Amino acid sequence: MSDGIKSVLTPAESQEETQQIHGVSRRQFVHAAGAAGLAASVGPFILPRSARAAGKTLKILQWAHFVPAYDKWFDNEYTRRWGEKNDTQVIVDHVGIPAINSRAAAEVSAQKGHDLFMFLWPAPTYETQVIDHSEIYQECERKHGKAIDLAVKSTYNPKTRKYFGFSDSFVPDPVNYRIDLWGEAGMEKGPASWDDVLKVGRKIKDKRNIPVGIGLSAELDTAMAMRTSLYAFGGSVQDQQGRVTLDSKRTLEAVKFVQALRKETMTPEVLAWDASSNNRALLAGKLSLCLNAISTTRAAENEKLPIADQLGLTKALRGPVRAIGLEHVMDCYVIWNFAENKEGAKKFLVDYIDDFLDGFKASQYYNFPCFPKTVPDLPKMLAADPHMPRGKYSVRGDVLNWATNVGYPGYANAAVDEIFNTWVINTMFAKAASGAMSPEAAIKEADTKCKAIFAKWQAKKLV
Amino acid sequence: MSASIARQRAAAGRNRPWCDDEALLGRMLLAPAVIYITALVGFPFFLAIFYSLSDATVGSTTLHFVGLRNYEGILQDPTFWRSLQNAIVFTLISQALVVVLGKILAMALYGDFRGKWLVRLLILLPWVAPMSLGSIGWLWIFDPVYSIINWSARALHIFGPEIWPVWLGQPDLAMASVILVDVWRLLPLATVIILAGLSAIPQDIHDAAQVDGAGFWRHLFMINIPLVMPIMLVALLFGIVFTFTDMIVIFVLTRGGPFDTTQVIASYSFFTGVQGGDLAAGAAISLFLFPVLAAVAVVFLTLARRAEVA
Structure with a gap:
């Protein structure tokens, strides 16, 4: 009887019998490994995402500021406050200067990424990948007067008549x-x-x-x-x-x-x-x-x-x-054509200019306004800086x-x-x-x- | 009777679970490697060819065919020729050093001595550490203000008060520095490969040589090196491929400077294509790596095979 059964077993099955003596069979191993692989790859798509917040999301990428106090204020105070006010979860990512261009290239290539992306210099190379930012300039100019020539010349293409970025601030280079x-x-x-x-x-x-x-x-x-x-x-x-x-x-x-x-x-x-x-x-x-x-x-x-x-x-x-x-540095925000929250990004920039005085202080007078009326007492504030030598x-x-x-x-x-x-x-x-x-x-x-x-x-x- | 057994076996084969089908399982287990190579090597390679024949930029999603215009531009660019020359010099010098030092280290580690495992561990560390972190460490070692090499040499009166080499600011020193870091990184791999080769030489060959009265040099050149040669060529092939295509060391230490004197093909391709935004020219520059590497691989694998057969 036993011989009869063995005669229809394949060599693999015979081997499996031997292997089972020592523990897990190859069949069990392959099944388990396959199930684990499947679970790992499919799991994230079907499991509930408990971390996801209600409302909208605004993703911002900018540099790690040379004045660390500014990032602390921007990440922990300003964007949090703005997010609560606008029912939006604001996510701020920072990169070092050398990574800005490669990160931008990666986002454009993937046609996915942040809603607001900040370059530290004008980025007209990406003109065809960004929205026309004139609407943001118009709204800010309506509230705060004309933007400085330096901002316009860094974000406007006279050939195509398009604003390929929005500059909130710049940094003097004394x-x-x-x-x-x-x-x-x-x-x-x-x-x-x-x-x-x-x-x-x-x-x-x-x-x-x-x-x-x-x-x-x-x-x-x-x-x-x-x-x-x-x-x-x-x-x-x-x-x-x-x-x-x-x-x-x-x-x-x-x-x-x-x-x-x-x-x-x-x-x-x-x-x-x-x-x-x-x-x-x-x-x-x-x-x-x-x-x-x-x-x-x-x-x-x-x-x-x-x-x-x-x-x-x-x-x-x-x-x-x-x-x-x-x-020294020209902050140039862009909103990609593929940004998921364009309206939120536009509103954030307009609101940020409204509150620019706080940003100026948080940056310890590093970021200078592109809309000068947002910091009306700028010369006085600079003169009052307490550090030596005074003034x-x-x-x-x-x-x-x-x-x-x-x-x-x-x-x-x-x-x-x-x-x-x-x-x-x-x-x-x-x-x-x-x-x-x-x-x-x-x-x-x-x-x-x-x-x-x-x-x-x-x-x-x-x- | 036999026909009945055959029918039974065929039926069993049909009902056999897929994980017991050797041929199918073999293909399935090989599939991840094939998919990996196709997705991460094959696809980018053909994409690079496609880009190099177009006017692609980092900011464009629509491309136009421009023929060989990008290649013509590159061949007229003196920085490209400088990068090619640097890549060859960089690779040749660093690999010559790696092979010689790797052989010496492997022979030193082949013998028995106290604390051998610790020495082996220390030698392997540069290979285990992420390259970017290692390079940042070296960046500080070569820093023009805080260089620990200069500081130590001055403290030991090797450098006089007027001598303070700027390791990354003078073309020759900068090239020497990047070669040094590359050797530091690749030496462990070469050592381990050569050590494996040495361990594979049967003991009776060593014994016979000793009986015949072969001295150290004769033993080295007549036994050790010839028998380890195939595996040494494999180590060299790996080293050449890693060095010729690497841009981390250059990117972290010099960014191609001073004034492009340490620029190599891989870094120049990155700076042109990604930093500069000219994706098409960057892709065309990077493709110059391919024929060189393919030729090197063919030559070395052929040599290794012949050495093995011999």
């Missing part, structure tokens, strides 16, 4: 300098011109071995600082009509000046910097001057560093043609007289954006300043790249 060192060299109020930086910076470096620190690397602060010097010397990447004008005598003067500045006042470390290197070096007492927002002075004050009282601020440096500075923040009171946008004297367009993000201008200055290329050759190379980039975006009819 000169940060050591009062003790510059005072010792006879310039206690800091440099007023690029020429002062070269002459006095050299004197300080020779005497105290403390260099000037203006980045020449592939990073945000360098991008701003190099454009500042370019514009001050009369050069520019494009003209008002959006034609490439980089290869000019003015650019050559600027590049030659930066070459001298690097050689006589700086060390090669500026070629390796990231966006926070100048902050660290200034706070460590290793720099006599850098171009930066007030995150450095605020960090020194908040951490009660002895150097805090020795850090002074001054306005944009005068070049042979003009005294001009760039914004140092006042130099930023007339920032709109000396700050301009990326793409000056034209608008920030898609070609300017790509040139900015691929560090073409940074590399041009760095190659010449390090002696790897002659200034003329470095400019020619960058000009060729700029023209190719402009031609590409012109073909797409966005420039």
Whole structure:
């Protein structure tokens, strides 16, 4: 009998009998593993989502602010309050600066992501992926008066007549300098011109071995600082009509000046910097001057560093043609075409501008308003800042007289954006300043790249 | 009688549960790997070819065919040629170091000594740690202000008061630094692979060589290296593929700088395609990795096979 049964068993079944002696059979194992896999993959779709809140959701992505107190206020106070008032669950995600572009690309590729996405610079490359933000500007202008020119030039495309973003605020980029060192060299109020930086910076470096620190690397602060010097010397990447004008005598003067500045006042470390290197070096007492927002002075004050009282601020440096500075950071919110809560995102931005005074205070005067009437007492508030030396923040009171946008004297367009993000201008200055290329050759190379980039975006009819 | 048994077996086969069907189960177990490779390697590869022939940008969802225009643009771009050259130099130097050091380490670890497990653990750590975290650690080690290398060298009077190398700010030092980090990362893998090869050599071969009076060098070049060669070539192949396609070390340490002197194909593709927004050009740049890697893989696998047969 037993033999008869065995004769119809397959070899696998015979083996299974043996295996069962030791515990779980292969059949049981495969069934169990299959069931577990199925449960893991299907479970999340059929199980009830208890965490889901009632009402709407608004998802915001923005950078991890250089002033951490701002994020604390924005995440834990402001958005919570706004959410309760508007029956909306507000989710705020933060990313570091280097991840902003890759995150945006991923969201567009997936056609899914946040309702509000904040860039730290104009993002016209994404123009076809975002709604026209003119409605938000109109509503805010109705309530608070005209937006500053800097905001418009950073978020409007005159070619397509579309607002491809909405700018709530910007951050001025003053000169940060050591009062003790510059005072010792006879310039206690800091440099007023690029020429002062070269002459006095050299004197300080020779005497105290403390260099000037203006980045020449592939990073945000360098991008701003190099454009500042370019514009001050009369050069520019494009003209008002959006034609490439980089290869000019003015650019050559600027590049030659930066070459001298690097050689006589700086060390090669500026070629390796990231966006926070100048902050660290200034706070460590290793720099006599850098171009930066007030995150450095605020960090020194908040951490009660002895150097805090020795850090002074001054306005944009005068070049042979003009005294001009760039914004350090330009907050540009966009609402994607695929955002799930467009109306909520629009309302949030309008309400945020209504409450901008709170944001200005929470950022410790870092974020400046794009609608100036929202902070009517701005100069007074800056003058009343209690930190030493008293009144140092006042130099930023007339920032709109000396700050301009990326793409000056034209608008920030898609070609300017790509040139900015691929560090073409940074590399041009760095190659010449390090002696790897002659200034003329470095400019020619960058000009060729700029023209190719402009031609590409012109073909797409966005420039 | 036999026909009846055959019928019974056929009926049993038809009624057999799917998990007992060897052929079906084999295919099912292989399926995740095939799906994984198709979805994460095959699909992106063909997508990259498609993008490289289009005018895709990060902000566009509609594409237009532009033929080979992106490739023409890249071939005229001096930064591309610099990146290709850097990628080759970076890979060759780092892999030469990895193979030599890996062999030395494997031989050191092959013998018996106290605390061997601890040494093995320490050597494996760089491979186990996430690459981005390891690179950030190195970023601090090379920091222009706080570099622990400079600080230690100055404290030990190796560097004088005027010497303070800026590791990531000078082209040659920057390239040396990224090579060093790559070697640090890949050395454990090569060591473990070579160690496995060494352990597989039968003891009688070593004994016979000893009886014949072979010294250390003869033993190394006539026995150890030839017998470990196939597996060493596999380690080298892995190393070349990992290094040639890697951008984490470059991205964290130098971002291609100073002024593109450490830019490699993978990082330049990322900066152009994702950071710069020109997805089509980025895809075209990345595709230059493919023929190089395919050729390297074919050559090395052929060599490994021949060495094995020999």
